[in-house]
Amino acid sequence: MQEILVLNSGSSSVKFALYHINTEESGPSQRALTLTYSGHFSGLATSQCRVSLEYREPGQNSHSYRLETLEALGLTPAMNHEDAITKLMAWLAQREDKGRLVAIGHRVVHGGQTYHEAVRLTADDVAELEKLSSLAPLHQSHGLAPIKLLMEQLPNVPQIACFDTAFHAHQPWVARQFALPREFTAKGLMRYGFHGLSYDYIQRTLPTVLPGDAPHSRVVVAHLGNGASMCAIRDGISVASTMGFTALDGLPMGTRSGALDPGLVLHLISHEKMSVDDVSTLLYKRSGLLGVSGISSDMRELLASDAPEAEEAIELYCYRAAREIASLAGALGGLDQLVFTAGIGEHAAPVRARIVAQCEWLGMQLDEIANNRDAACISLPGSHVGVWIIPTDEERVIASDCLALLNKAS
Structure with a gap:
């Protein structure tokens, strides 16, 4: 039995998913993936370390492991x-149902101008990707660290990188440019876009979700989580x-602050006398929902709060989201479908309701009952x-791209 392991490493967490490859008699091109285990380590390097593990039977029933069972398995925080x-x-190696690990797929946030599809990594590739760490300081180094470790521990197992920027690599050139002198554009100072693995999953899934006669050529996907972005997709391609x-x-x-006037950054440096590191910390770690509310970065806590500052943070979040939807609809020349995904998008009904209410002029009409029960439509x-609402699954996209790369090489 062959297996693919997927690792999605964040700043304080490691998500993992293990897939069995089902080899059909008709050949490698027909092989499919079955998720068997998934879980995550959270709160790494904090006092809130946690670990979870779920097992999925062939019928896709999910079973969570008890803490004492995890400890017996060696999967402690x-x-x-x-x-x-x-x-x-270590846990993977001692399982009774252990198969042969044929690839490990990794989420790498930034692929720069070079990496536009899944690739089996070499040491030279890792060195090139490390040069992009300043463009994704919260993510790139954490995504590359497991790769370097496993290259040493398992030199014969392919380490395959899948990139969040790859899905956006074929956007129209006008959508990728800044109005900067051309020499800076030539150095790679352009728009890359992120959350591409999530958007890729949604565009692959959309035809199976929508009714057969529903148009889906112009779609805006709202990936709303602790990190948040939106993407305009036309006929499956990022626009x-x-x-x-x-x-x-x-x-x-x-x-994170999201978009702001670049002159504000200059003001912080020149008038507030903040260093580059100070500004980076402010914009990446002290702003956004946390900064506006002064309470929490967690939308669940803000929705449960009676504080006016919490309400102001939610209002700003939804207002900016509605503005971006309108902008992306303009890039598409109209809008057929809006898809919510990720933690807030999938579970925060009041946030969805506020955003849709501000987009009614685009022709959206919300079903409040369906929204409150997190229905698909x-x-x-x-x-x-x-x-x-379509739950995202970045790990399955990574596993699928790994399998495609293995099939291509065989």
Whole structure:
């Protein structure tokens, strides 16, 4: 039995998913993936370290492991990323249902101008990708660290990178440019876009979700989580996105500011006498929902709060989201479908309701009952624009791209 392991490493977490490859008699091209285990280490390098593990039977029933069972398996909370990877690999090696690991797929946030599709990594590739760390300081180094570790521990197992920027690589050139002198554009100072693995999953899934006669050529996907962005997709291709040169651009997020006047950054440096590091910390870690509310970066806490500052943060978040939807609809020349995904998008009904209410002029009509129960379709039958909730699955996209790369090499 062959297996593909997927690792999605964040600033304080490591998500993992293990897939079995089902080889059909008709040949490698027909092989399919079955998710068997998934879980995550969270709160790494904090006092809130946690670990979870779920097993899925062939019928897709999910079973969560009890804490004492996890301890018996050796999957105890990890203190850092390396510890988490070490414990995970040790558990994988001692399983009774262990198969042969044929690839490990990794989410890498930034692929720059070079990496536009999944690739089996070499040491030279890793070195090139490390040069992009300044463009995704919260993500790039954490995504590359497990790759370097596993290249040493498992030199014969392919380490495959899948890139969040790759989905946006074929946007129209006008959508990728800044109005800067050409020599800076030539150096790669352009819009890249992020959350591409999530958007890729949605565009692959959309034809199976929508009714057969529903138009889906012009779609805006709202990936609303602690990190938040939106993407305009036409006929399955990224046309424009709210994130640009870095994952700081666009919508307000949990702790990130989103788009702001670049002159404000100059003011912070020249008049507030802030250093580059100070400004970076302010915009990446002290702003967004946390900065405006002064309470929390967690939308759930803000929705439960009676504080006026919490309400102001939510109002700003939804206002900016509605503005971006309108902008992306303009890039598409109209709008057929709006899709909500990721943590806030999938679970925060009041946020969805506020955003849709501000987009009614585009032809959206919300079904309040469906919205409150997180149904797949949350628009009324007469709505000109369909509104949907589709849970994202970045790990499955990574596993699928790994399998495609393995098939191509075989």
